[in-house]
Amino acid sequence: MIGRGDEAFDLARELSNGMNRLIAGPRRMGKTTLCRAALDLVRAEGQYVASLDLFEFTEPARLAEALVDRVIANRSGTARAKHAVAKGGRRVASMAALTPVARMKADLGEEFSLALEPALRKRDPVGALGNAFRAAQRVCEIDNQRLVILIDEFQELGAPRNPFGDPERVTKAMRAALQDCDRITTLFTGSLEHMMRDLFGPAQRAFYRWGGWHELWPIDAATWRAGILDRYLANGLRPADGAVERIVDLGEGHVRSTMLIAKQAYLTAITLGEPTISPTVAEVALEMAMAADAPFHDAVVEDLRSGGREVLVTAERVARGEPPYKDRSRASTAQRALRVLGKKGVADKTAPAGRGGWRIIDPLLRRYLARR
């Protein structure tokens, strides 16, 4: 991780102190990396942590199960063994398992079983999710611990096809459960900013005023240069004057693009058998990074096209640095297209409301769109 060390430290301290935090921002800007680093710090301090990614689990029952598993994974060996037994038929089927199951249930209370038993989870998945949080709280009480839960890609709870069922129902159940869990602190992150703001902003939402927003700290050019230079030197490559500067310029502060170009430059130098990275290698690396991202770019273009021709055309105009529309009669269509691009996390506004100024967030995607 380049930069962000202090940021991870700050975030970890807030979480350790029981402050719920929310992060919303475009994809590939380092949210997940930052959150994991913060959780590692929290864990290093001895607190429990659990992280869940809603792209990975697309139903409440699986999420409930994973949450309990990850909380249990923090416990000592013996406590974990008890849990494995308590999961019954799934892992340990022997009769001898009964006593520890009974002990486990006595330990954690009857309601815990809802989060543990597959049949019950199936019958009431949303209830099971609430109970998974309560079970996590109980585990913390018994172990005299605090727990930080990271839920990544949180906006999926409100995604259009309702993968987790009715968003209002599931968020209400989560909030109701978490409300009572004073040992649990949450970190929710999402990559579709408007959906995140919508889940947490309006007063009628279950998670209204749930936590404070953490804005990602920008990584300045000097930090990028120093970080990339360190990595090259550590790998036995000595960049020529201007090469690292060029790479950082090409990455335009976008986290993943900068790292991808830096990596491609490294690979190019290695392939050429050169002990150095020249500014020319940086240019080659840009093209290689574009090629590496081509499938992603194609997918974005397909997605934009499906939103209507105007959306793609407007994206291309913005990418080329042109005004979003050529003739005034198209202004409102272009405005709609810009809103779609914003919602999809492809473009964002660079100027205050009322003034123009949109940009394509990912510089590699911008180049791709501009060249089309």
Ligand SMILES: Nc1ncnc2c1ncn2[C@@H]1O[C@H](COP(=O)(O)OP(=O)(O)O)[C@@H](O)[C@H]1O
């Ligand atoms: N601070 C950083 N320094 C170097 N590489 C980073 C940094 N943050 C993220 N990355 C890399 O950039 C890519 C995107 O990061 P990720 O955390 O997945 O972003 P997001 O969660 O915002 O989509 C990953 O490959 C990750 O390893």
Ligand SMILES: [Mg+2]
């Ligand atoms: Mg992420």
